[in-house]
Amino acid sequence: MARDHADSIIAVAERTKAKTLPTKASVDRFIAKVENATRRxxxxxxxxxxxxxxxxxxxxWGSAIIGFGQYTFDYKSGLSGIMCAVGFSPRKANMTLxxxxxxxxxxxxxxxxxxxxxxxxxxxxxxxxxxxxxVLHAMIEDSYHLMNQETIVS
Numbered sequence: 001m002a003r004d005h006a007d008s009i010i011a012v013a014e015r016t017k018a019k020t021l022p023t024k025a026s027v028d029r030f031i032a033k034v035e036n037a038t039r040r041x042x043x044x045x046x047x048x049x050x051x052x053x054x055x056x057x058x059x060x061w062g063s064a065i066i067g068f069g070q071y072t073f074d075y076k077s078g079l080s081g082i083m084c085a086v087g088f089s090p091r092k093a094n095m096t097l098x099x100x101x102x103x104x105x106x107x108x109x110x111x112x113x114x115x116x117x118x119x120x121x122x123x124x125x126x127x128x129x130x131x132x133x134x135v136l137h138a139m140i141e142d143s144y145h146l147m148n149q150e151t152i153v154s
Contacts, residue, residue, distance in 0.1 A: 020083065022067065025060040034090045042128045043090040046097075049133065053140035054086065054148070065089045065098070069148035085147035086140055097123040097136075100143035109135060 027047065034040040047058055047066065054068040061067040067084025074080040088097045104110065104118045114131040117124045123139075125131050 020062040020065065021081075022070075022084075023060045023062070025063075027058045027060055027066055030060060030064075030066070031090070036090075036092070038127055039090045039092075039095065042095055043088070045128055046088050046095070049137055050086065050088070050140055053137050054144045058087075059084070061087060064091075067098075069144055071147045086143045094124045094126050095128075097125070097140075099123055099139060100146040102146065103139050103143050109139065113139070 031040060031043045031047070034043055043066070050066075050068050051057065056068050058066045058068055061084050065084065065087050066089065067087035069085030070082045071085050072080070072082050084098065086097075086099055088095060098121055101121045104121075104123070110116065110118070112132060113135045115126070116131065128136075
């Protein structure tokens with residue numbers, strides 16, 4: 001089932017100009033290679049959290065993003081493609097979570113989440129033990145519903 005899901009996303013991606021594309025790489029093998037033990041454990045926990053929030057299985061996007069669902073984009077510049085609706089990457093400095101940009105316009109929710117920082121569509125946390133996982137679950141779920149299967153035109 002997971003392979004069929006990945007194959008269908010890959011088929012769509014092959015028709016786009018996007019640079020970060022879904023792959024058939026194993027999410028479990030990717031996580032197993034994460035050097036930092038805390039980051040590796042958090043990545044495993046995040047896969048479960050994202051699966052519960054989205055109802056879909058993870059797919060590797062590029063070499064380092066674990067993604068769930070997809071959306072399409074079509075920019076005036078001519079760039080078009082697909083990207084995961086939500087996802088994350090266990091980076092060396094922190095865990096990078098990819099969420100809907102509108103989620104970051106909710107300061108009360110971010111404060112309740114706990115220590116983190118944001119950029120346009122990224123949430124950065126150092127470890128899951130420092131954040132409210134229930135708030136994070138709701139943020140992932142809301143982002144997924146906002147982004148999955150959407151077409152972003154800009």
